[in-house]
Amino acid sequence: MRNETTIILNNSQVADDIFRMTVKTKSIPQPGQFFMIKGLYGDYLLPRPISVHDYDDGKLVFLYRVNGHGTKMFSEMKQESAIQLLGPLGNGFDYESFQGKTAIIGGGIGVAPLLYLVKKLDSKNTDVFLGFKDEVYAVDDFIRTGATVKVATEDGRAGEKGYVTDLIDYSKYKTVITCGPEVMMKKIIKSCIEKKINVLASLEERMACGVGACLGCVTKTIHGNKRVCKDGPIFDGRDLII
Amino acid sequence: MANISVDFLGINFKNPIVAASGTFGFGEEYHEIYDVGLLGGISSKGLTLKEKQGNEGIRLWETPMGLMNSIGLQNPGVESFIAAEIPKMKKHKNIIIANLGGNTLEDYLEGIRLLNHSGVDIIELNISCPNVKAGGMAFGIKAEVAYEIVKKTKQASKKPLMVKLSPNAENMTDMALACEAAGADALSLINTLNAMAIDIYRRKPVFNNIYAGLSGPAIKPIALRMVHQAAKAVKIPICGIGGISSGKDAIEFMMAGATLVQIGTANFVKADIIPDIIEEIQIFLDKEGIRDIKEIIGII
Ligand SMILES: Cc1cc2nc3c(=O)[nH]c(=O)nc-3n(C[C@H](O)[C@H](O)[C@H](O)COP(=O)(O)OP(=O)(O)OC[C@H]3O[C@@H](n4cnc5c(N)ncnc54)[C@H](O)[C@@H]3O)c2cc1C
Ligand SMILES: Cc1cc2nc3c(=O)[nH]c(=O)nc-3n(C[C@H](O)[C@H](O)[C@H](O)COP(=O)(O)O)c2cc1C
Ligand code: FES
Numbered sequence: 147m148r149n150e151t152t153i154i155l156n157n158s159q160v161a162d163d164i165f166r167m168t169v170k171t172k173s174i175p176q177p178g179q180f181f182m183i184k185g186l187y188g189d190y191l192l193p194r195p196i197s198v199h200d201y202d203d204g205k206l207v208f209l210y211r212v213n214g215h216g217t218k219m220f221s222e223m224k225q226e227s228a229i230q231l232l233g234p235l236g237n238g239f240d241y242e243s244f245q246g247k248t249a250i251i252g253g254g255i256g257v258a259p260l261l262y263l264v265k266k267l268d269s270k271n272t273d274v275f276l277g278f279k280d281e282v283y284a285v286d287d288f289i290r291t292g293a294t295v296k297v298a299t300e301d302g303r304a305g306e307k308g309y310v311t312d313l314i315d316y317s318k319y320k321t322v323i324t325c326g327p328e329v330m331m332k333k334i335i336k337s338c339i340e341k342k343i344n345v346l347a348s349l350e351e352r353m354a355c356g357v358g359a360c361l362g363c364v365t366k367t368i369h370g371n372k373r374v375c376k377d378g379p380i381f382d383g384r385d386l387i388i
Numbered sequence: 389m390a391n392i393s394v395d396f397l398g399i400n401f402k403n404p405i406v407a408a409s410g411t412f413g414f415g416e417e418y419h420e421i422y423d424v425g426l427l428g429g430i431s432s433k434g435l436t437l438k439e440k441q442g443n444e445g446i447r448l449w450e451t452p453m454g455l456m457n458s459i460g461l462q463n464p465g466v467e468s469f470i471a472a473e474i475p476k477m478k479k480h481k482n483i484i485i486a487n488l489g490g491n492t493l494e495d496y497l498e499g500i501r502l503l504n505h506s507g508v509d510i511i512e513l514n515i516s517c518p519n520v521k522a523g524g525m526a527f528g529i530k531a532e533v534a535y536e537i538v539k540k541t542k543q544a545s546k547k548p549l550m551v552k553l554s555p556n557a558e559n560m561t562d563m564a565l566a567c568e569a570a571g572a573d574a575l576s577l578i579n580t581l582n583a584m585a586i587d588i589y590r591r592k593p594v595f596n597n598i599y600a601g602l603s604g605p606a607i608k609p610i611a612l613r614m615v616h617q618a619a620k621a622v623k624i625p626i627c628g629i630g631g632i633s634s635g636k637d638a639i640e641f642m643m644a645g646a647t648l649v650q651i652g653t654a655n656f657v658k659a660d661i662i663p664d665i666i667e668e669i670q671i672f673l674d675k676e677g678i679r680d681i682k683e684i685i686g687i688i
Binding site for chain 1: 410411412413417418420421433441442446447448449450452453454455457459462604605653655656657658659660
C-alpha cells in the first residue's frame with residue numbers, strides 16, 4: 147500500500163454521468179480492491195473510494211459515476227493532471243478459491259469492480275449478469291473477456307426488460323458475486339443463503355482514512371462491527387446482518 | 389539543522405508531532421504506508437474501561453473543509469489495549485499517549501488504575517464524553533465539573549495526566565485554569581466542535597445522535613484562538629490540536645503557545661502527511677535561521 151502522486155492518462159465520458167479514467171501506477175492491485183483518490187486541486191477535503199475496474203501493466207482504470215461534488219471534480223480533470231492515489235486498499239476477491247460455476251451480478255455502477263475479476267476467472271465457468279436502469283456501459287468490455295454476458299435494463303432499451311435478478315437460475319452456480327444497489331444485493335444474498343450457495347458481496351460505506359484507522363466505515367456482521375475499508379469491501383454474504 | 393526535539397512533561401519527543409486520538413488507530417495501519425516510528429508520539433484511539441461497539445447509523449459526513457464524525461468511541465477496552473496494542477506500539481519506539489474516556493468517575497478511575505501498570509507514557513483524559521450522572525452533559529462543559537474529575541483522576545494516576553479540553557467548554561480560560569488548579573500536568577486542545585447536518589431529502593438529521601463532532605481545516609482558526617487563550621492562562625504545557633494540515637499550521641500553534649501539536653483529520657486528506665509536516669517544520673526553521681524550535685513556543 148502506498149500514497150502516490152501520479153498522472154491521468156485518460157479521462158473520458160462513456161455514458162450519461164459515467165466516466166472512465168486511466169491512471170499510471172506503481173501499485174499492483176487485486177480484483178475487488180479500491181483506491182482512495184483525489185485530485186491535487188479542488189475544494190473538497192477527503193479522497194473518494196473508487197474500485198479497481200481494470201488493471202494492466204502499470205495502467206489502472208476506474209469507472210465512476212458523477213454522484214456529488216467530488217466525483218464531479220474528477221470528471222473535469224484533464225489528461226496529464228496530477229492525482230493522488232492511496233492503495234491498493236481492502237481485501238479484494240480471493241478468486242483462486244472459487245469453485246465450480248460462478249455467477250457475477252452487477253447493478254449500475256456496481257459493475258465497476260467486477261470487470262477485472264471476470265478477467266481473472268475461467269471464462270467457460272463464468273456467467274456475467276449486468277443490470278442497468280436505462281443506458282448501459284462497460285458491457286462490451288465484459289463480453290471481450292469471453293464469459294457469457296446477460297444484460298437487463300429497467301426500461302428495456304438493451305437486453306431483457308426488467309431486473310437483472312430475474313435472469314438468474316441460482317441452481318446452476320456454486321458461487322455468486324455481487325456488487326450494486328443495496329436492495330439488489332440483499333435480495334441476491336437472501337436467495338443464495340436459502341439455496342446454500344456461496345455468496346460474496348462488495349459493500350460501500352462512507353470513508354475517511356480508507357486504511358482501517360478511523361472506524362468510520364463499519365458494517366454489522368455476525369462477528370461484530372467490521373471495517374469495510376480494511377476487513378472488506380468484499381464480505382461473505384452469510385456474515386452480514388441484513 | 390535546527391533542533392526540532394522538545395521536552396514535554398520530562399519526556400523527550402524527537403519532534404513535536406503527535407497523531408491525534410481516533411484518527412490513527414494504534415498506528416499499525418499507517419505503518420503500512422510509512423515508518424510511524426518517525427512521529428513524536430501517538431495518541432491512541434479513545435479507550436473506555438470496557439470494549440465499545442460505537443454508534444449506529446452514519447458515522448462520517450464531509451463538510452466544506454471539515455469532517456463531522458460520530459464514531460461513538462468504538463474501541464477494544466483498556467485491558468485489551470494494554471495486552472494487544474502497547475507491545476506493537478513499543479516496537480515502533482513511539483511515545484504512547486493513552487486517550488481515556490468514560491461516562492462515570494468510576495470508569496475513569498478504574499481505567500487509570502489499569503493504565504498505571506502499563507507501558508504508556510502519558511494519559512490523555514478525554515473529558516468531552518457525556519457524564520451519565522449529570523443527564524449526559526459532557527464533563528468538559530462546566531469548569532467545576534471538570535475540576536472534580538481532573539482532581540480525582542490525577543490523585544489516582546501514576547502517569548503524567550494531560551487533560552484534553554472540549555471547545556464546547558463554557559469559557560476556555562476558566563476551563564484551563566480549573567484543570568491546572570485540579571492538578572493536570574498538561575492540557576491538549578481542542579477536541580471536535582459540536583455540530584449538525586440535516587439530510588433534506590429524508591427530512592432527518594444525518595446522524596442518529598443528531599449532533600456530531602466537527603474537525604479539520606474548518607476549525608483551525610477557532611482551535612488556534614483557544615490554544616492561545618489557554619496558553620496565556622496557565623503555566624502547564626499545552627498540546628495544540630485542530631485542523632493542523634501543514635508545517636506552517638503547526639508553527640502557528642507553537643507560536644500561540646503549544647509545545648506539541650496533534651494531527652488528526654489531515655491524515656485522511658493525505659495518508660503520509662505527517663512526514664511532510666515534519667519536513668516542512670524543519671525547512672521553515674532552517675530558512676528562518678531559528679536554531680531551536682523551543683525559541684518559537686508561545687512568542688505570540
Ligand atoms: C469501496 C468502495 C468502492 C467504490 N467504488 C466505486 C467505483 O468504482 N465507481 C463509482 O462510481 N463509485 C464507487 N464508490 C462510490 C463512491 O466512492 C462515491 O460515489 C463517492 O465517494 C461520492 O463522492 P462525491 O463527492 O461525488 O459525493 P458527495 O455526496 O458530495 O460526497 C460527500 C461525502 O460522502 C461520501 N460518499 C457519498 N456517497 C458515497 C457512497 N456511495 N459510498 C461511499 N462514500 C460516499 C464521499 O466520499 C464524500 O466523503 C465506491 C465506494 C466504496 C466505499
Ligand atoms: C474520526 C475521528 C475520531 C475521533 N476520535 C476521538 C477519540 O476517540 N478521542 C478523542 O479524544 N478525540 C477523538 N477525535 C478528535 C481528534 O483527536 C481531534 O481532537 C479533532 O479531530 C481535532 O483535530 P483535527 O482537526 O486535526 O482532526 C476524533 C476525531 C475524528 C475525526
Ligand atoms: S474509512 Fe477509516 S476505518 Fe474505514
